[in-house]
Amino acid sequence: MKPVVNQKGMNMDNLSNEDVVIDKLEEMMTWNTFARSLVNQHLAKGRLSPNQWAAAERMIAKMAANKVARDAKSVDVNVGKINDLLVHAKVKRPVFRAEGLKFSLAPITLKNGQPAANAGAVYVKAGDEYQGKISGGKFHAGRDCLDDTPQAVVRAAQDPRGVAVQYGRDTGICACCGRTLTDPVSIEMGIGPICAEKWGL
Structure with missing residues (x-):
């Protein structure tokens, strides 16, 4: 099975869930201020709180769902x-x-x-x-x-x-x-x- 590779060429199959979340946040941080604040805190403190992890995962899931909905309307x-x-x-x-x-x-x-x-x-x-x-x-x-x-x-x-x-x-x-x-x-x-x-x- 072909490995899943992200935009940076990283093998996503070898990353932990936290690594995947941070990687997604880094992709979004140029246009999403909340993602940028989470990435900056993770860089500064090396961690996020459980509530912040949960919020990040919800945001990423919502973004993915929105993309699916948009793609369905694209022609x-x-x-x-x-x-x-x-x-x-x-x-x-x-x-x-x-x-x-x-x-x-x-x-x-x-x-x-x-x-x-x-x-x-x-x-x-x-x-x-x-x-x-x-x-x-x-x-x-x-x-x-x-x-x-x-x-x-x-x-x-x-x-x-x-x-x-x-x-x-x-x-x-x-x-x-x-x-x-x-x-x-x-x-x-x-x-x-x-x-x-x-x-x-």
Whole structure:
């Protein structure tokens, strides 16, 4: 049977449960303050209290369960059409609205000029709630992703123009600029002609 190896190349089969917990905490400490505090205490004192061990194990188990739930909602998706829309749209910060969702490009660089971790990805929100991101040909569901979001993402990716028109007709709002459609032609089309030209729809 092939040994289980962690991100650092350590054989997890040869580690005690405490070693495994500390190793997991070290993987999480860059973004989880509680994990960082436990690791720092373990380094300083060489031990954690029984309550701290129990809390660490519960947190790790919860993180693992959350990952399983997110993975179950993740789906393969060809984001090419939506990505092309966002990249080539002749607006400063393009946001595409469809299927009750908002699609936007992840920043390429941070404010300090450093490369952004998710450059090239497409963020997905429902209202102001983060649903996940599309990268590497897959929709990666976030923690609070709604059950119907993954398939809505797939539908939007397959036919951006079709879902944009449907969104405009259903809501009376342009899928590209977010403004209310008032012109009779725009209402009939389900999208403003100026936006259609700017976005290549």
